[in-house]
Amino acid sequence: DAGVTQSPTHLIKTRGQQVTLRCSPISGHKSVSWYQQVLGQGPQFIFQYYEKEERGRGNFPDRFSARQFPNYSSELNVNALLLGDSALYLCASGTLGGEGKQGYTFGSGTRLTVV
Amino acid sequence: GESVGLHLPTLSVQEGDNSIINCAYSNSASDYFIWYKQESGKGPQFIIDIRSNMDKRQGQRVTVLLNKTVKHLSLQIAATQPGDSAVYFCAENPRNTPLVFGKGTRLSVIA
Numbered sequence: 001d002a003g004v005t006q007s008p009t010h011l012i013k014t015r016g017q018q019v020t021l022r023c024s025p026i027s028g029h030k031s032v033s034w035y036q037q038v039l040g041q042g043p044q045f046i047f048q049y050y051e052k053e054e055r056g057r058g059n060f061p062d063r064f065s066a067r068q069f070p071n072y073s074s075e076l077n078v079n080a081l082l083l084g085d086s087a088l089y090l091c092a093s094g095t096l097g098g099e100g101k102q103g104y105t106f107g108s109g110t111r112l113t114v115v
Numbered sequence: 116g117e118s119v120g121l122h123l124p125t126l127s128v129q130e131g132d133n134s135i136i137n138c139a140y141s142n143s144a145s146d147y148f149i150w151y152k153q154e155s156g157k158g159p160q161f162i163i164d165i166r167s168n169m170d171k172r173q174g175q176r177v178t179v180l181l182n183k184t185v186k187h188l189s190l191q192i193a194a195t196q197p198g199d200s201a202v203y204f205c206a207e208n209p210r211n212t213p214l215v216f217g218k219g220t221r222l223s224v225i226a
Contacts, residue, residue, distance in 0.1 A: 033213060033214075042206075042217060042219050043214075056213050090159070103149075104149065105161065108157050
């Protein structure tokens with residue numbers, strides 16, 4: 001079985017640019033969550049989507065947006081990039097209310113570097 | 116969220132010894148907890164979970180202990196191996212809210 005797939009794995013952007021990150025959940029998982037992990041820290045919650053609806057949003061500015069598609073894949077968009085947006089962006093898929101691996105399985109992330 | 120800056124707490128153990136990684140959680144309403152292992156360049160990998168109605172749960176070579184009185188969680192790894200070297204995070208799940216990750220601990224296994 002394929003795990004959570006994220007693309008791209010790495011990218012470099014310039015300040016002020018926009019970026020789109022993609023996530024494909026595990027087959028059968030309808031919930032997708034996005035996390036930002038700055039070097040040396042634990043992941044910080046950004047968004048959760050379930051059945052294409054936003055279920056939760058973390059303490060991030062409006063420059064961050066996301067959506068979920070009918071096939072449950074998801075995109076995270078970040079506008080007007082700042083140097084501080086440099087981080088590993090993680091996607092977790094799961095079943096809503098699920099636990100353990102069913103609740104939250106993470107992809108390997110997208111390493112975003114803003115220069 | 117919590118921040119530990121660039122320097123994570125580090126635990127160094129000899130190969131074959133037992134490791135104990137501790138975590139203090141913040142929300143007394145949390146009823147579900149997960150330990151994750153994160154290797155360099157990878158996403159967090161599920162290790163073991165525990166619900167708040169339990170105080171101990173065992174897996175393969177790992178045990179999680181929960182002390183709700185002092186809001187403390189620990190992960191015990193038996194017979195630590197070089198492949199256990201990684202950063203370990205605890206995460207709490209207050210009811211109907213997303214995972215909140217705690218401060219990570221870097222485990223370094225000395226061969």
